[in-house]
Amino acid sequence: MKKYSVGIDIGGTNIAVALVTADGKIKSKIKFPTKINRGEEIIIDEIVWKVSRVVRSGPVKSVAGIGRGAAGFIYYEEGTIKFSPNMFHREVPFVSMMNEKIRSRGDKRLLGLPLYFDNDANVAAWGAYQMDVPKTVENLICVTLGTGVGGGIIIDGKIYHGADGYAGEIGHIILNPDGPKCNCGNYGCMEKYVGAGSIVERTLREIKRGRRSMIEKLVNGRLEDMTTKTLYDAAKRGDELANEMWKNTGRCLGISLAGIVNLLNPEFIVLAGGVAKAGDLILSPMRRTIKEHANTYAAKAVRCIISKLGDNLGVVGAALLVRQKDAKSF
Amino acid sequence: MKKYSVGIDIGGTNIAVALVTADGKIKSKIKFPTKINRGEEIIIDEIVWKVSRVVRSGPVKSVAGIGRGAAGFIYYEEGTIKFSPNMFHREVPFVSMMNEKIRSRGDKRLLGLPLYFDNDANVAAWGAYQMDVPKTVENLICVTLGTGVGGGIIIDGKIYHGADGYAGEIGHIILNPDGPKCNCGNYGCMEKYVGAGSIVERTLREIKRGRRSMIEKLVNGRLEDMTTKTLYDAAKRGDELANEMWKNTGRCLGISLAGIVNLLNPEFIVLAGGVAKAGDLILSPMRRTIKEHANTYAAKAVRCIISKLGDNLGVVGAALLVRQKDAKSF
Numbered sequence: 136m137k138k139y140s141v142g143i144d145i146g147g148t149n150i151a152v153a154l155v156t157a158d159g160k161i162k163s164k165i166k167f168p169t170k171i172n173r174g175e176e177i178i179i180d181e182i183v184w185k186v187s188r189v190v191r192s193g194p195v196k197s198v199a200g201i202g203r204g205a206a207g208f209i210y211y212e213e214g215t216i217k218f219s220p221n222m223f224h225r226e227v228p229f230v231s232m233m234n235e236k237i238r239s240r241g242d243k244r245l246l247g248l249p250l251y252f253d254n255d256a257n258v259a260a261w262g263a264y265q266m267d268v269p270k271t272v273e274n275l276i277c278v279t280l281g282t283g284v285g286g287g288i289i290i291d292g293k294i295y296h297g298a299d300g301y302a303g304e305i306g307h308i309i310l311n312p313d314g315p316k317c318n319c320g321n322y323g324c325m326e327k328y329v330g331a332g333s334i335v336e337r338t339l340r341e342i343k344r345g346r347r348s349m350i351e352k353l354v355n356g357r358l359e360d361m362t363t364k365t366l367y368d369a370a371k372r373g374d375e376l377a378n379e380m381w382k383n384t385g386r387c388l389g390i391s392l393a394g395i396v397n398l399l400n401p402e403f404i405v406l407a408g409g410v411a412k413a414g415d416l417i418l419s420p421m422r423r424t425i426k427e428h429a430n431t432y433a434a435k436a437v438r439c440i441i442s443k444l445g446d447n448l449g450v451v452g453a454a455l456l457v458r459q460k461d462a463k464s465f
Numbered sequence: 466m467k468k469y470s471v472g473i474d475i476g477g478t479n480i481a482v483a484l485v486t487a488d489g490k491i492k493s494k495i496k497f498p499t500k501i502n503r504g505e506e507i508i509i510d511e512i513v514w515k516v517s518r519v520v521r522s523g524p525v526k527s528v529a530g531i532g533r534g535a536a537g538f539i540y541y542e543e544g545t546i547k548f549s550p551n552m553f554h555r556e557v558p559f560v561s562m563m564n565e566k567i568r569s570r571g572d573k574r575l576l577g578l579p580l581y582f583d584n585d586a587n588v589a590a591w592g593a594y595q596m597d598v599p600k601t602v603e604n605l606i607c608v609t610l611g612t613g614v615g616g617g618i619i620i621d622g623k624i625y626h627g628a629d630g631y632a633g634e635i636g637h638i639i640l641n642p643d644g645p646k647c648n649c650g651n652y653g654c655m656e657k658y659v660g661a662g663s664i665v666e667r668t669l670r671e672i673k674r675g676r677r678s679m680i681e682k683l684v685n686g687r688l689e690d691m692t693t694k695t696l697y698d699a700a701k702r703g704d705e706l707a708n709e710m711w712k713n714t715g716r717c718l719g720i721s722l723a724g725i726v727n728l729l730n731p732e733f734i735v736l737a738g739g740v741a742k743a744g745d746l747i748l749s750p751m752r753r754t755i756k757e758h759a760n761t762y763a764a765k766a767v768r769c770i771i772s773k774l775g776d777n778l779g780v781v782g783a784a785l786l787v788r789q790k791d792a793k794s795f
Contacts, residue, residue: 208760208762274627274628286728288728288729290620290621290625291620291621295620295729296730297604297729297730297731297763297766298604298730298731298732298763298766298767299730299762299763299766300730301727301730301760301762301763301766302728302729302730302763303728303730304727304728304730304760304763305727305728307724307727307759307760308724308727308728309720309723309724309758310642311641311642312640312641312720312758319760321723321757321758390639390642393639393651394637394639394724395728397631397634397635397637397638398616398618398632398633398634398635398638398725398728399618399625399627399632400626400627400628400629400630400631400632400633400634401627401628402628427651428639428642428651428652429637430538430631430634430637430649432538432629432631433627433628433629433631433632433634436627436628436629436631437628
């Protein structure tokens with residue numbers, strides 16, 4: 136087996152490209168901003184250029200393939216991004232555009248390498264499956280907590296795509312049908328309670344209502360600068376409001392996941408993404424709520440952890456797509 | 466391939482035993498009441514006796530195996546019923562007890578036949594997968610609507626059991642965390658809105674509040690005799706309250722299933738069980754709600770139907786367990 140593969144993680148803010156070993160270690164990595172305004176042609180050209188660079192950091196003929204993850208609904212068999220609300224506003228034939236760029240660049244190290252493609256949450260789930268859980272595990276749920284809330288499902292050691300590749304939309308499971316309107320057009324989606332923006336918004340509302348909190352001091356009075364990182368720092372210093380917000384977020388996550396635990400009886404739930412950096416602040420109330428709300432046996436069976444790969448989960452997971460059995464390459 | 470197999474469907478009220486052809490046709494069937502008070506020893510003895518009888522209705526050496534479905538949480542690899550709230554109140558080693566009864570009965574036609582075992586909702590899902598959908602389908606969700614609400618999941622052409630065999634508990638997905646207490650100990654489970662008892666109870670409450678309805682007349686003033694069948698009859702005759710109740714039930718089912726559609730992107734949702742006999746009364750509002758609440762692509766992909774096997778789905782599904790690839794027999 137060839138020692139390396141290339142991972143590409145395309146996010147709304149940044150793109151990461153890395154050369155990764157078969158056991159998931161990063162050999163070299165480049166990160167650069169996603170210049171959405173410049174259009175997908177230029178973005179893909181820049182990606183191919185960076186892929187050339189990281190491949191050159193390893194030995195000749197040592198690369199098994201290239202894997203990519205990107206946000207949005209992806210019709211994964213064709214490698215098309217069908218709908219990606221935070222990025223491109225039309226269907227983009229990613230795979231064929233990338234293949235064309237590789238051909239026109241003419242880098243012999245890239246020509247003919249198999250390309251793998253999946254949505255960012257599925258890639259994260261695959262990364263977590265490879266790196267965060269024991270080898271005996273067959274089923275897991277990965278929840279990516281950021282601005283949006285995504286999900287990936289591993290069943291029988293494979294990424295589960297469903298009928299058309301849209302499976303895993305955990306963020307749009309309905310927590311409260313009478314709840315606030317979500318970007319997806321629906322009401323009361325879990326994302327509206329657990330997404331980074333919603334957490335910050337709820338906290339802001341409490342402060343404006345007169346709740347005391349050290350958050351104002353931490354952002355030097357500029358409440359518009361508050362992030363989930365601020366909330367983490369405040370909670371760690373004992374701030375009551377911040378702690379309450381994390382507890383509440385963990386509880387909302389736990390209620391939604393209890394349903395999934397009842398439905399899928401998974402072996403592991405792995406949390407990833409920026410908001411998951413809150414660690415036990417979110418994990419403890421989430422675990423407690425799952426225990427309260429899911430059936431006793433299924434709740435006992437599931438282990439809930441936070442991915443140890445942090446920000447690298449996407450790029451490592453993408454590189455390891457090459458290692459899937461029966462994976463479709465392009 | 467041997468032409469027949471035996472299906473056993475163990476419910477809280479009745480047990481059905483049938484000889485079924487490889488393509489799911491019933492050759493002969495016996496139905497008898499589940500005498501729970503007499504204990505599992507006597508029940509299993511009676512089942513084996515009936516199995517002997519239906520096997521004798523077919524040619525010698527034509528039976529491939531025996532499949533059984535039973536209500537409750539089942540640790541399926543051991544064939545033990547771990548927790549079955551409406552039946553046995555302790556763990557029952559079904560498989561070994563049944564094997565013992567077969568040995569002690571000494572019927573040569575039964576000795577050595579492989580035994581298959583699963584919970585009733587998984588068996589229904591397997592039956593629906595074999596009988597209700599095109600052969601090209603790989604993933605489906607089956608929802609059994611009765612006193613309780615169960616669920617079975619087929620993924621990649623196999624029954625999905627999860628980590629310990631508890632997967633599919635669709636009835637205990639939370640629809641409203643502040644809702645009424647469920648028998649499972651939790652609050653606001655879907656079963657509390659869609660289960661037969663809950664539908665009848667809600668209707669009763671409306672009538673007692675003074676809502677006019679022909680239901681009172683249909684049950685000759687004995688409201689305690691009202692069933693979902695009464696509600697079906699009333700709705701068909703244009704009763705406003707009954708129609709409203711079905712619409713509401715379909716909507717509650719649709720909200721829960723929209724989450725599952727977003728999560729699993731299934732090809733089919735098959736409804737089964739007594740309450741599903743309401744047909745379009747429940748299917749139409751359910752379909753509409755899924756369309757409103759699930760993501761556009763996944764909602765478009767899923768087809769929602771009612772199993773055409775009616776009350777025979779359990780016994781046919783159980784018999785066809787024999788036809789699973791990689792199935793574990795005892």
